């Protein structure tokens with residue numbers, strides 16, 4: 001079932017788009033099934049759950065943290081996390097830097113951009129992110145590498161609106177890529193698109209889709 005879902009999903013992805021299998025609220029058996037079908041990149045959004053799964057599942061899994069991250073929890077995942085998707089403050093960036101340094105590694109992150117017409121979504125506005133990057137303070141964070149942007153569209157059936165929001169982020173991404181990050185080829189990821197809107201997202205430049213329900217079905221609370 002999960003392996004078939006994965007196969008069907010992958011058939012719809014453009015070749016340059018990476019699949020992050022969002023496994024939050026699904027038991028380790030479900031992740032193991034996806035792993036056995038060849039999936040290696042998993043996304044979790046709760047720290048305790050991530051820690052519990054990381055401990056028991058194969059070590060060659062690439063764990064992405066996709067949820068809102070509190071600074072006091074960074075230390076738990078710092079030794080192994082491969083990408084933190086939703087950095088939404090300089091304070092968080094600095095804490096990731098600090099914890100990465102302790103682990104003697106560099107952690108890749110994405111800056112979360114808020115474009116959805118919903119109060120509840122975290123992230124920088126395009127103006128805020130430009131301000132953050134114009135002020136050079138972030139460059140002192142030598143143990144983090146900003147490899148791109150992440151965004152969520154409004155939860156709506158209005159495809160035009162979703163497309164417009166993704167397009168706004170794509171333009172910001174292109175803008176930063178040719179200015180602030182012009183000499184950093186590692187700034188290349190655009191994490192956009194979930195089960196309901198990943199097809200739209202990949203038409204608007206997404207390089208990384210975060211898909212859960214289409215692979216694992218309805219989320220069950222562990």
Ligand SMILES: *Cc1c(COP(=O)(O)O)cnc(C)c1O
Pocket residue numbers: 022024045066067152193194195196210211212213214
């Ligand atoms: C849960 C979640 C997803 C996956 O959502 P689905 O609709 O199940 O594909 C993607 N991104 C983030 C940030 C999430 O929290």
